[in-house]
Amino acid sequence: MQTSFSSPLPLTQVHITDAFxxxxxxxxxxxxxxxxxxxxxxxVEGAVPSWWxxxxxxxxxxxxxxxAGKALPSRQQVPGMVSEGPSPDQxxxxxxxxxxxxxxDGYKWIExxxxxxxxxxxxxxxxxxxxxxxxxxxAQEEDGYLDTFYTITGIENAFTNLKDHHELYCFxxxxxxxxxxxxxxxxxxxxxxxxxFAACIARRFGPGKERGCPGHEIAxxxxxxxxxxxxxxxxxxxxxxxxxxxxxxxxxxxxxxxVRRKRSGQPExxxxxxxxxxxxxxxPVRQMKEATGHAVRQMYLCSGMADSARLRKDAALxxxxxxxxxxxxxxxxxxxGGVGATHVGEAFSRPWDLPSDTAYSETCAAxxxxxxxxxxxxxxxxxxxxxxxxxxxxxxxxxxxxxxGKSFFYVNPLEVDPAACExxxxxxxxxxxxxxxFGCACCPPNxxxxxxxxxxxxxxxxxDTICFHLYIDSEIEASLANSPLRLRLSANLLKxxxxxxxxxxxxxxxxxxxxxxxxxxxxxCSAPGKEAREEEGYLFLxxxxxxxxxxxxxxxxxxxxxxxxxxxxxxAHQVCxxxxxxxxxxxxxxxxxxxxxxxxxxxxxxxxxWQEIGGVDLPVLRMxxxxxxxxxxxxxxxxxxxRESGVTLRLIPYFAWANxxxxxxxxxxxx
Numbered sequence: 001m002q003t004s005f006s007s008p009l010p011l012t013q014v015h016i017t018d019a020f021x022x023x024x025x026x027x028x029x030x031x032x033x034x035x036x037x038x039x040x041x042x043x044v045e046g047a048v049p050s051w052w053x054x055x056x057x058x059x060x061x062x063x064x065x066x067x068a069g070k071a072l073p074s075r076q077q078v079p080g081m082v083s084e085g086p087s088p089d090q091x092x093x094x095x096x097x098x099x100x101x102x103x104x105d106g107y108k109w110i111e112x113x114x115x116x117x118x119x120x121x122x123x124x125x126x127x128x129x130x131x132x133x134x135x136x137x138x139a140q141e142e143d144g145y146l147d148t149f150y151t152i153t154g155i156e157n158a159f160t161n162l163k164d165h166h167e168l169y170c171f172x173x174x175x176x177x178x179x180x181x182x183x184x185x186x187x188x189x190x191x192x193x194x195x196x197f198a199a200c201i202a203r204r205f206g207p208g209k210e211r212g213c214p215g216h217e218i219a220x221x222x223x224x225x226x227x228x229x230x231x232x233x234x235x236x237x238x239x240x241x242x243x244x245x246x247x248x249x250x251x252x253x254x255x256x257x258x259v260r261r262k263r264s265g266q267p268e269x270x271x272x273x274x275x276x277x278x279x280x281x282x283x284p285v286r287q288m289k290e291a292t293g294h295a296v297r298q299m300y301l302c303s304g305m306a307d308s309a310r311l312r313k314d315a316a317l318x319x320x321x322x323x324x325x326x327x328x329x330x331x332x333x334x335x336x337g338g339v340g341a342t343h344v345g346e347a348f349s350r351p352w353d354l355p356s357d358t359a360y361s362e363t364c365a366a367x368x369x370x371x372x373x374x375x376x377x378x379x380x381x382x383x384x385x386x387x388x389x390x391x392x393x394x395x396x397x398x399x400x401x402x403x404x405g406k407s408f409f410y411v412n413p414l415e416v417d418p419a420a421c422e423x424x425x426x427x428x429x430x431x432x433x434x435x436x437x438f439g440c441a442c443c444p445p446n447x448x449x450x451x452x453x454x455x456x457x458x459x460x461x462x463x464d465t466i467c468f469h470l471y472i473d474s475e476i477e478a479s480l481a482n483s484p485l486r487l488r489l490s491a492n493l494l495k496x497x498x499x500x501x502x503x504x505x506x507x508x509x510x511x512x513x514x515x516x517x518x519x520x521x522x523x524x525c526s527a528p529g530k531e532a533r534e535e536e537g538y539l540f541l542x543x544x545x546x547x548x549x550x551x552x553x554x555x556x557x558x559x560x561x562x563x564x565x566x567x568x569x570x571x572a573h574q575v576c577x578x579x580x581x582x583x584x585x586x587x588x589x590x591x592x593x594x595x596x597x598x599x600x601x602x603x604x605x606x607x608x609x610w611q612e613i614g615g616v617d618l619p620v621l622r623m624x625x626x627x628x629x630x631x632x633x634x635x636x637x638x639x640x641x642x643r644e645s646g647v648t649l650r651l652i653p654y655f656a657w658a659n660x661x662x663x664x665x666x667x668x669x670x671x
Contacts, residue, residue, distance in 0.1 A: 005310045006378050006462035009478060010183070011118040014455030018473035020494055021454060023616070024398075028448050029116045029125070031405040036109050036445055037128050039437050042088035047437035049088050051097040052106040053135060058094050059148040060138035067142065096152040099440055101166035101216070103148055106132055107173035108445035110190070114180035115452035129181065133190045136174075144196030146174065159204060160260070163215035163253040163279065168242075171197055172218030172300075176449075179229045194226065198235060206241050211252045213242045215279055217297050220304025221371070224311060236311065243308055243317075246301075247273050247283045278345055286316040291328035291348050295340025295360070296442075298328070298348065299368025306375035318379065325376060327351075328369070329388055335562060335576055335667065336399070336583050336654055337392030338412050340365040343429040352567040356415035356668055358427060363400030363409060363443040366392040367450050374457055377469055381460075383537015386469040387518045389457065393470075394581040398655035401447050403614030407434030408444045409658075414585075414667040416658075432662050458489075464510030467538070471499045471515075480545065483508030493580050494619055497523075497555030507546035513538045519580055520555035527551045559606035559621060564668075574668040575600050577621060579608070583654045584621055588663030590650035597628040600649060600669040613652060614659035625649035625669075 016022055038044050040052040065072055091097060113129045116122065140146045141155065147167045150158045162168060171194075178194040181187060205212045214220070223239035226232070245252060250271035258268040269275075274282050278293040280301050291298050302324050309318035331351035333339050338361030341349040346362055373389035376382070400409045411429050418432035437444065458470045464481040471491035478485055485506035491499045497520055501512065516523060516537050525532070530543040530551075541551060557580045564571030577584045577600075586595050604624040611620045626644040649669075657665045 006381070006460035006465070006467060008374065008378075008456040008460050009458075009476065011115055011453060011455045013477040014458055015119070015475040016455055016458075016472060017475065018492065020492075020616075021472050024451055025116075025119075025454065027405045028112065028451050029120070029122070032401070032444075032448050033109070033113055033116065033125065035406055036112075036448060039441070039444075040106050040109060040132075044436060048439045048441075049097065050105060050437065050441060051088075051091075051102055053132075054088065054091065054093075055096055055098065055102060055148040055152065056106070056135040056139045058096065059151040060135065061094060062151050063139060063141055094152070096149055100149045100164075101169055101442075103146075103170040104166075104173040105441050105445055106136075107170070107177040108442075108449050110177040111173070111180045112445060112448035112452045114177065114184040115449065118180075118184040119452075119455070126185065130187075133181065133187075133193075137189065137193055140193055140196065141200075144198075144200035146171070146193065146197045159212070161215075161256060162212050163256065163276075166214075166216050168201070168214035168219040169216040171201065172214070172220075172222035175219075175222035175226050179225055180449075180453075183229070191230075195232075198223070198226070198238065202234060202238050206238060211245050212256070213246045213252055213281065215253070216294075217280070217301040217304060221300060221307055224304065224307035228311070239304065240308060240312065243285050243304060246285055247276070247281045247287075249273050251276060251281065253279065253281055278347065286320050288320050289323045289327065290351075291324050291332055291339070294345055294347050295365035296346065296362060296368050298324070299339070299365055299372050302328075303368065303371040303375050306372060306379065310375070310379050321372075321376065325372070325385075328372075329384070333369075333388070334359065334361055334396070334414060335564070335578075336361070336395040336412065336414060337369065337388065338362075338366050338396040338414075339369055343411070352565060352569070354564070354568050355570045356666070357413060357417070357420070358430070359411070359413045359415075360429065361396060361412040361414075363396065363412060364446050366396035366400075366412070367446050370397065370450065370457065374460075374469075377467070378460055381465075381467045381469075381513050381515075381536065381538045383515050383518065386515045387537070390470055390517070390581045391583075393457075395583050395654050397447065397450065399657070400443055402434045403616050403656065403659045407436055408438070408447070409434050410438055410440075410443050413665075414654075416665045418662050418664065433658055464508075465513055465540075466510070467513040467515075468501070469515055471517075475504070480508035480510040480512075485545065493557075494582070497553075497557040497580060499553040499555065501551040503545055503547050503549040505547050507544070509544050511540050511542040512545070512551065513540045514551070514553060515539075517555055517581070519557070519560065519578065521558055523553065523555045525551065525553050559608070561600075561602035571668050573670060575602050575671040576667050576669065577606065577651055579606075579619070579621065582619070583667065584651035585654045585657050585665055585667045586649065586651055586669060587657055587660070587665050589660050590652065591647075593664055594630070595664045595666045596670070597630070598647070598649060598666075598669055599626040599628065599644065600671050601625055602671055611652070613656045616656070618653055618656055620653075621649075621651040623649050623651075 040050045042049045175194045178190040182191045220239045223235045227236040251273040254269050254271040276282050306321045340360045343360045369392045373385045376385040396412045399412045413430050421427045421430045421432050460467050466478050474489050476487040486504040488502040527541050530541040533540050559579045561575050607622040627647045629643040
């Protein structure tokens with residue numbers, strides 16, 4: 001096991017050249033970010049308004065009036081989403097619209113744009129980010145507080161409902177954006193805003209002060225990132241306070257609820273923490289064993305816990321992270337890398353409960369799983385962590401955005417019947433086509449910020465070891481025992497499992513570690529003169545490295561027929577197919593309607609072909625299968641062998657479904 005921890009490389013040192021992934025990153029830069037900027041300014045025709053810039057400007061007017069000593073009109077509002085609000089051109093310019101956490105959408109967009117600016121200068125994009133930053137600066141209160149909902153509707157209520165009103169969640173995304181903007185441009189204006197808000201929070205919460213913690217986690221991981229970027233100890237201390245107070249008695253959430261209940265004449269609640277499992281606040285974090293509650297919150301909490309375990313060398317927190325990882329991945333993860341099975345609370349369900357048609361599998365939850373996996377990899381190069389990171393990235397994360405970058409999935413089911421989605425209220429959360437935007441638009445900018453920072457997930461470095469986790473064609477600048485190297489990583493996992501690393505320049509003594517993917521059967525490595533060992537799913541090659549050295553890896557990439565664990569009721573007697581990191585699905589477009597009548601033949605030879613879908617050439621699968629014929633007769637009839645005919649089953653990568661119009665889709669097929 002590793003004795004020291006590793007760190008990702010700065011984005012400026014990883015230059016992605018992979019045809020597929022560079023297309024995705026270029027799509028983010030050229031299409032998604034301009035589209036989302038228009039959405040944040042409520043300029044996308046037919047889309048649900050974002051209200052982000054509207055709220056920032058309204059809050060700025062309130063702050064300016066307060067500084068000038070002017071009386072403010074009453075703007076008390078009920079928190080929540082204005083689902084039937086006016087059109088933007090008819091909105092009250094001084095009213096708050098949207099969810100209480102609406103501020104976070106723009107912060108995520110700033111982070112995504114900043115990551116893009118780290119890779120490629122763009123004056124037009126930089127100007128838009130600066131406009132957003134200036135709007136944020138104008139909306140900040142004199143004491144550093146920054147949340148447009150409370151600034152507009154009543155600053156006296158700030159920090160009175162941490163459980164549900166998400167000021168600390170918004171702060172977390174602000175901090176992530178500020179660090180990215182500073183690192184990309186050297187401009188610390190948003191970083192100063194973040195420091196002031198963080199100081200405002202720290203004046204109220206902490207040891208010897210008020211007890212409190214985020215209802216929706218992310219502030220923890222964001223504060224650790226702020227600490228790592230600036231070296232300022234107070235941000236690590238605040239993050240650790242939020243972790244340590246979480247799930248302890250008396251419950252901070254119950255205490256704040258009782259204050260509100262007392263004001264309204266309602267009876268008080270017990271102040272024990274065990275009632276807050278949905279918020280991951282039912283147990284102290286070091287005692288947690290099962291991934292529970294809201295899936296995105298759980299993944300963000302796990303990421304913050306892993307940061308703390310690494311930075312503070314907290315063995316108990318690390319053990320808790322390992323338990324929560326096992327619970328989420330070994331008992332509650334979809335084959336597509338999605339997590340969060342139920343739409344009730346966007347939450348984890350019980351172990352082995354993984355329905356396909358009612359799946360929630362929120363895009364943000366898969367992104368959170370990627371965050372968690374990378375942080376676990378920083379503590380130990382363990383193949384399982386990178387395998388899951390790759391699975392989530394290539395399947396559920398990519399599924400969340402159309403191939404043209406102009407529509408998005410919040411929910412990522414594994415089976416869809418459009419007629420059922422339209423008529424069955426139990427499936428009302430499942431959309432058969434991607435949406436232009438959402439009232440709660442957390443997912444679109446979250447996809448943008450993850451894919452824009454993709455370079456931070458390929459490689460981590462520690463002392464005399466460079467670990468390669470994702471095989472994406474790129475040029476990399478790294479150091480081996482303080483000796484700089486320029487590396488060329490050649491790979492195309494959509495095509496095959498051939499990987500080659502070439503030392504373009506530099507030399508150094510140390511270890512290069514390569515993940516052995518779980519999807520590979522046989523594999524071969526050529527690295528002349530290097531000492532080799534396998535450990536925890538990685539191949540470690542040690543020796544003296546110099547310009548011209550190569551490592552050639554050939555991972556077999558068979559088409560695999562997968563079955564679910566026997567305890568997953570919903571996948572019993574069914575099979576799905578994967579190849580490399582990709583999970584495949586059947587669509588009505590290729591196979592006709594009534595996909596449930598298809599019967600896959602796992603032993604049939606699968607043929608890999610290339611097909612254009614949504615303007616992208618993708619590897620698809622063809623294989624022999626059977627289709628049951630529909631015959632007239634009674635609703636229920638005596639058992640008899642079904643009449644079946646041979647057909648060619650056509651499967652496409654799961655992430656590409658719903659890019660050719662509305663239709664049925666299934667990942668799991670009967671066998």
